[in-house]
Amino acid sequence: MYTSDSIFTIGADHTICDEYARDGQIPKSDRAFAIVSDGCSSSPDTDLGARFLTLALIRELTRFYELSSVYPNLLSVLRNVIHKAHENCFEPLSADCLDATLLLAYEQEDRKVCVAVSGDGVILARTRTGAIHSWELDAGNAPLYLSYILNKEKFEEYLKLGHGKLTVTHRVDNHIVAQSELQLGWYDLYYQLEFDPQEYDLVMLLSDGVLSFRGADQIQVSLHSVLLRLLDNIGTDKVFLRKQCHEFLDWICPKLGWQHTDDFSAAAILLKSSQV
Secondary structure (H helix, E strand, O other), rough: OOEEEEEOOOOOOOOOOEEEEEEEEEOOOOEEEEEEEEEEEOOHHHEEEEEHHHHHHHHHHHHHHHHHOOOHHHHHHHHHHEEEEEEEEOOOOOHHHHEEEEEEEOOOOOOOOOEEEEOOEEEEEOOOOOOOEEEEOOOOOOOOHHHHHHOHHHHHHHHOOOOEEEEEEEEEEEEEEEEEEEEEEEOOOOOOEOOOOOEEEEEEEEHHHOEEEEOOOOEEEEHHHHHHHEEEEEEOOHHHHHHHHHHHHHHHHHOOEEOOOEEEEEEEEEEOOOOO
């Protein structure tokens, strides 16, 4: 059984935190999951929508494993998630409250961790030799939200405006090793990766708030600098991520003069290997 943890906190420029993070074990399967959802700040009530999406995703994963022992069809799961979440949008809420990203990591039957991202954010994976891999997913401030599939006309208009492109930058430590641009669409709603526990010991999902850290001079702090501090001496207990983030945000950042202007959320899974 893998260990998971999560945290979310409001950004300096926000009055309401419109992000949510959750982790745990998928009921009846004992498989770990970690989820991050980042609501669009320009859409109404996305603090609620992020929660609706997250809880609907947990329910869909639970339902899937009750019905089948094979790997879930992620496209089918994500489509079900948005429709189930929409059922909670009673007046005065509108479907726009579901304008939120959805980042999922879950333990598969073969003990590998699958990651699927709808929208933008950062995926982090640490190797057992200590190398830090990161995948920065940039949608040009116009991420493809699952909510767009509730209205096909809105979805098609979004694509006509030239949106739906996702730039993926893969770094190892502070070096770019690959960069690609993907065109998302009706049947390409998410970006996916898989991590083997023989190679990796930590997988973490982060909202794009991790890119909003600024120094006292208001210059952006590099992603690698943030990740180094965030992972420094991280523990392995049940609240490993919350402890680490509280120390990082409450003690280290003030000493360095750093501040995150956007909301910040993270969820992680510690991977155990039969060979360590």
